[in-house]
Amino acid sequence: MPQPKALVVGAGVAGLATALRLKGRGYDVEVFEAAMHPGGKMGEWASEGYRFDTGPSLFTLPHLVEETIASVHSKTSDYFTYSKHQTACAYFWEDGTELLAEGDVGTFSKKSADILGGNARAIAEYFSEAAKMYDITKGVFLERSLHRWQTYLTKDVWKAIPKLPTLGLFSSLHQRNQKRLGNNDKLVQLFDRFATYNGSSPYLTPGIMQMICHLEHGIGTFYPHGGMSSIPKAMFNAGKDAGIEYHFGQNVEKIHVENNRATAITVNGNLHKADVVVCNVDVRSAYKHLLTDVSTPKNVVKQKPSSSAIIFYWGIKQQFPKLDLHNIFFSEDYKAEFDAIFSQDTLYEDPTVYINISAKVDENDAPKGCENWFVMINVPADSGQDWDTLTQQAKQFIIEKLNRMLAVDVSALIETENILTPPLIELKTSSQGGALYGSSSNERMAAFFRHANFHHKIGGLYFCGGSVHPGGGIPLCMHSARITSDLITNDQL
Ligand SMILES: Cc1cc2nc3c(=O)[nH]c(=O)nc-3n(C[C@H](O)[C@H](O)[C@H](O)COP(=O)(O)OP(=O)(O)OC[C@H]3O[C@@H](n4cnc5c(N)ncnc54)[C@H](O)[C@@H]3O)c2cc1C
Known part of the structure; x- marks a missing residue:
């Protein structure tokens, strides 16, 4: 046959x-x-001895x-x-607070409570709740078609149904984080950021997204050779x-x-x-x-589309020992940032900046003494904005923020540059509006x-x-x- x-x-x-x-x-x-x-x-891009992955940088569930x-x-x-990468992310706040987050839940809970002033036990419980949520829902929402009746006859679904009301479908991730982690703005902001894993806002996406932190800490982050x-x-x-x-x-x-x-x-x-x-x-x-x-x-x-991004790929002629593979420089007003992205369809003047440096793991990705910076901010999907102007503004906002928070002159360190914007993402991949994750x-x-x-x-x-x-x-x-x-x-x- x-x-x-x-x-x-x-x-x-x-x-x-x-x-x-x-x-x-x-x-x-x-x-x-x-x-x-x-x-x-x-994708991938190389220039002047630097190599960059142009798209995803965070890798979970390699199996x-x-x-x-x-x-x-x-x-x-x-x-x-x-x-496996032992540290999950290095976090930086404008008031000088820094937290290199271990992947391991126990170490992270203790260290984040020490540095950010939270309660280590509440943080550890938050993670174990996230792990349970992940285990309950993956067989229903992630591993099967939700659009075939046969799915609704499976054991996983019957086990999950009675637990659905406890899974945070009726509050936002931000509300859930506030309730679980107390009145600690930095800790809440850190856990809010997991909404960006699928291009959403923590102030809108449901609390069930709590489970995402389990991927990074409970299971771990990895680096493909x-x-x-x-x-x-x-x-x-x-x-x-x-x-x-x-x-x-x-x-x-x-x-x-x-x-x-x-x-x-x-x-x-x-x-x-x-x-x-x-x-x-x-x-x-x-x-x-x-x-x-x-x-x-x-x-x-x-x-509605998920968020998109503006990314600058910078060859940086200096090494920064306190930076890790994944780094986040938080905005001082996360709510205003997500409002700008999802309600006003524009940039926020103090954006949260993510920097990925693969040379921290593979030194061949940058010349000796240098680092390959993938510098990204979340922005709305393209709906006709003036991206030339917004990209120039984004560069200025990012450089001002990094100069402030790292006490350097970043512009003077850039040896090579490439830029990706929502319209370019659409042009290269046909992803409508340049959305990173399909719909939000x-x-x-x-x-x-x-x-x-x-x-x-x-x-x-x-x-x-x-x-x-x-x-x-x-x-x-x-x-x-x-x-x-x-x-x-x-x-x-
Ligand atoms: C900047 C950026 C950062 C990201 N960060 C992360 C991250 O850290 N971790 C993570 O897990 N995910 C991340 N993502 C999301 C992740 O990249 C996507 O979810 C995933 O790669 C999408 O894969 P896909 O199979 O849907 O196809 P796509 O990657 O969208 O590819 C679709 C393909 O179809 C081709 N195509 C389109 N039209 C036609 C046609 N008419 N004929 C033939 N071919 C066609 C396109 O050329 C393209 O190659 C990121 C994405 C971007 C852009």
């Missing part, structure tokens, strides 16, 4: 992962990618990448290796060796639907027939450009409104990636690939 043919549109992490899983289940798989390289948002590669190759270390871009490279290499055909620089023009079934795609005017089409393109973009004969579901139109999780029921991993009315048409269930970020994209490939194989039985 001939192998069923699966065509994957887009080689973002979820597209690459779905391709591997389908190949492992006997599909004949081809991947069509508009860019010249795999990885989508997980999901291993599991995916293992679907075609049993010795995953042939393709992908990583190490060779940098973040080694993740898509590893999946691409494993797929190539397993016989997947990849086509780069190939912009898919249309997904064809006949008699309520996806039948083919068009690339450069050529028709490629398929039994199954998997769309890894941002779902709003896909309906607009590829599924032009299909109406866009109302939820897709209604959902600012609404209580956001998980249910996100697009399903399949089309309800069109057979053979599936979706994976950060803009569909279960959401954005590498771990969720890996979950989405598994859910999508499971649906495909079950539907074909």
